[in-house]
Structure formats: C-alpha cells, structure tokens
Amino acid sequence: MTEDNTQTLMIGDVEVVRVVEWQQPFVPARTLVPDLAPEVWQDNRDVLAPDHWDPESDHVVVALQTWVLRSAGRTVLVDTGVGNGRERPGNPLFHMSQGDLPGRLARAGVRPEEVDVVVNTHIHGDHVGWNTHDVEGSWQPLFPNASYLLPAADDFHFGPENHYGGGLQPDDRLTYEDSIAPVHRAGLATLWDGTHRVDEHLTLESAPGHTPGSSVLRVASGGERAVFVGDLMHSPVQIAHPECNSCFCLDPGQAVRSRRRVLERAADEGELVIPAHFGGSGVAEVRRAGDTLVLGK
Template sequence: MENESPQGMVLGDVEVIRIVEWSGPFTPARDMVPASGAELWQENENWLAPDHWEPDSDRAVVALQTWVLRSGGRTVLVDTGVGNGRERPGSPQFHHWQGDFLGALARAGVRPQDVDVVVNTHVHGDHVGWNTVDVDGAWVPTFPNARYLVPAADDHHFGPANAYGNGLREDDRLIYEDSIAPVHRAGQAVLWDGVHRIDEHLTLESAPGHTPGSSVLRLASGGDRAVFVGDLLHSPVQILRPSCNSCFCMDAEQAVASRRRILERAADERELVVPAHFGGAGAVEVRREGGEFTLGRWADHGPV
C-alpha cells in the first residue's frame, strides 16, 4: 500500500503527522529478525496479524514512513524514506522506485519550502531518500530552507572518508552520493554526536549499534512523552525479546544494549515508542513485566 491518507495526533504542544510512503508484507519474518524463532511469532499471532505479520506467507509486514513534527513554530521531518528514481541494485523492491511522497506531504499541508529541520536517524537508504530530488540530472536538497541533522558517526562511516561503509555494499556509496553529499554541497548538513537539542521539546540522542551513528529523537511536551527510535526496532517482537536484532544491525552487542536502554527508559517514563517501520498504528507504549517488556496501548491517530 502506498501513500495512505496522512494521520496525526497531538502530544503536548507538538503536532505529529504520519506520512506512509509504502506499507505491506516485506521479507520472511525470521530473515528480518533471525533469532526470534517461529514460536514467538506463532504465540502472538492474535495481535501480530495482520498489521505486523502475514502468517500464510510468513512475511513481516512493515511500513516506510516519515513523521512530521510541528514544534515551536517549526516543521521537522523525522527520516525521509526511499525517494524516487534511485539506483539501488541491492534493494530490488526500491530500485528506481516511483511514489507520491511529496504529494502525501502536500495533503498534510507541508510544502518543501516549509520544512525547517530534517532528522536522519541514521544513514540507510530508506531513511534519507527524500533528502534530495533530481533537478535536470543533478541531485539537490528537496527542502531548500532546512537544516539536515546527520549523525557524524554515520556520515564518516558511509562517506568517502571510510570509503563508503568499508566498500561492503555498492548501495552505500550510491546512497551517500545521491542523498547525503548534495546536502553537504548545499551547506545544509549539520553533523552531530552524543546529544543535540533541536528545541525545547525535541532532543536527539545517540543510540549506536544498528549503525555507528544510529540515533533516537525524544519528545517531551507538557505531560506527554515519545521517543522516535528509528531502526532500533523493526518488529514488535523485538519489544518482547530485546536481545533479537534485525538482520540489518551492524554491531549486534551494541544494538542490543541500545535497544534495552531505550526500552527501559520508555517504560519508566511512559514514552510512546515510535519506530520507523511498524505497521498498524505505528507507535505503542511499553510496559515492564518482570525482567522483560510487554506492549501497552497503541497510538490513537486521527485524520489530518
């Protein structure tokens, strides 16, 4: 499914709008979360299906989505999806992808020139694609007035300084050259590490493991709390089993440590957990249950 109608909610003084670029069955469940085991999915089928798992095909259901935050008079995008017209030979499903992401933004009342801040939680192709658009054969920033916040560790690892991710995947070089390098050339990239405060409600924090610079965005406004966790979680089964990494995590031990730390704080502070790729409602509260975690209330969205 592509470009569902924008949905939104309000957390304190921050409006949160969900823009779905694509959603549907993606890859075999245990290919995506290799250590999860068939039993974990089967025992939770009653709520995993159909939003997070398709039992008949045994495929994980995911969404590619951007979260638009209106905070303090500014418009902030959290991740920018796949993008159109990209060379992605390592990702056949999104190779030369064409979608209506900018149209979906427009239907939510967001024009490219309105965007003040772009957050790339990490530098993977499905999180930076709409950083740029093709204009007369050249990649240029999609959002001409925005600062693009890019984790410094990922910029180094996936950039030419580290020979495009140690040269392990041709896609890493392509992603950097069409979606990150043009933002640098335009003088719009801001590299950060550790903690970076965007405004009184929004703060970026490093949470490495999935990638060297993987990060989360915390929202605190009034009595409401949320944490946009990027790819710390690909499926809700990882909340039940935080020791289970996705197949995309680069440093397994560090990814598990970051996931547990973020989930512990989310449970203790009643933060709404907002991953990049959950289907269904897309966001959920987390509770402690003994030494593990369980799922609480799912987010309640309304039409924008």
C-alpha cells in the same frame, strides 16, 4: 488512517503527522529477525497479525513512512524514505522506485520550502532518499530552507572518509552520493554526536548499533513523552525479546544494549515508542511485566 495515508496525534504541544508511502509484507520473519524462534511469531499471532506479520506468507509487515512534527513554531521531518529513481541494485524493492512523498506531504499541508529541519535517524537508503530530488539531471536538496541533522558517526562511516561503509554494500556509496553529499554541497548539513537539542521539546540522542550513528529523537511537551526510535526495532516481538536484532544491525552487541536502554526508559517514563517501520498505527506503548518488557494495551 485516511485515504491519503496520513494520521495525526498530539504529544503535549507538539503535533505529529504520520505520512505513509506504503505498508506491506516485506521479508520472511526469520530473514528480518534471524535469532527469533518461529514459534514466537505464532505465540504472538493475536498481537502481530495482520498489522505487523502476515501468518499466511510468514512475512513481516512494515511501513515506509515519514513523520512531520510541528514543534516550537517550526516544521520538522523525521526520515525521508527511499526517494525516486535511485540506483539500488542491492535492493530490488527500492531500486528505481517511484514514490510520491512530496505529494503526500502537500496533502498533509507541508510544502518543501516550509520545512525547517530534517532529521535522518541514520544513513540507510530508506531513511534519506527524499533528502534530495532530481533537478535537470542533478541531485539537489528537496527541502532548500532546512537544516539537515546527520549523525556524525554515520556520515563518517558511510561517507568517502571511511570508503562508503568499507565498500561492503555498493548501495551505501550510491546512497551517500545521491542523498547525503548534495546536502553537504548545499551547506545545509549539520553533523552532531552524543546529544543534540533541536528545540525546547525535541532532543536527539545517539543509540548506536544498527549503524554507528543510529539515533533516537525524544519528544517532551506538556507532561507527555515520546521517542522516535528509527530502526532500533522492526517488529513488536523485539519488545519482549530485545536481545534479537534485525539482519541489518551492523554491531549486534551494541544494538542490543541500545535497544534495551531505550525500551526500558520508555517503560519507566511512559514514553510512546514510535519506530520507523511499524505497521498498524505506527506507535507502541511499552510496559514492564515483572522482569520482561511487553507491548502495552
């Protein structure tokens, strides 16, 4: 990791640049993954601490980050963080936060007008915030030349047609209005469902449960594979315990099925797993140990 919080890896011919806004203890372990017994964290202390879990506070360590992919001659962003100056009364950590993703992207050699595709793995406030920025009091797309790929099921669920997620979380309406609706008005939104081919190396695939349209982005190039899994999991402990959801999963049963399917394929096909919020290196290798999935070495 450099002082600018970026790091680079290659997946075949696809360059992947990790751009981190922050990495820190987030919430207590039992709050984030309620069904996971406390002793599991202690039993896996050597794997989890300090990059994924802080034993002293018993808080899960997470990162807020965006991934830049240079693939087939185009620049693709995967998720865009929280954004600046957003009203998020339901989440004090994100409410009116002031980050600098554009500056971090610039230091990684990416200017907003050069971005060709923005992938939002799902429509939660910490994945779509920098879709837009404030221009003289109006939210406008930050990436004016990009196609924003939005899961259709999430766009329906969190949008006005489904009353902004059923009105259960006031932040959902605020998120849609300041980070999604302006992209639609600008004519930059592309809704997709099932699977969507981004280019010769990149394919989006539905993995519902965390949200109705939660998705993963698969990368295949030069015999190498990776899968960006969004919020399919928040901690390495969920690799060995895929039956345990985060507290944010809207459909727990469906989330478990998606998690198992994606992780088992990753183990069988040698896909590098890249979750949205892992600390440390931000990536994980998954392998089978008998009937159990484990974090690879």
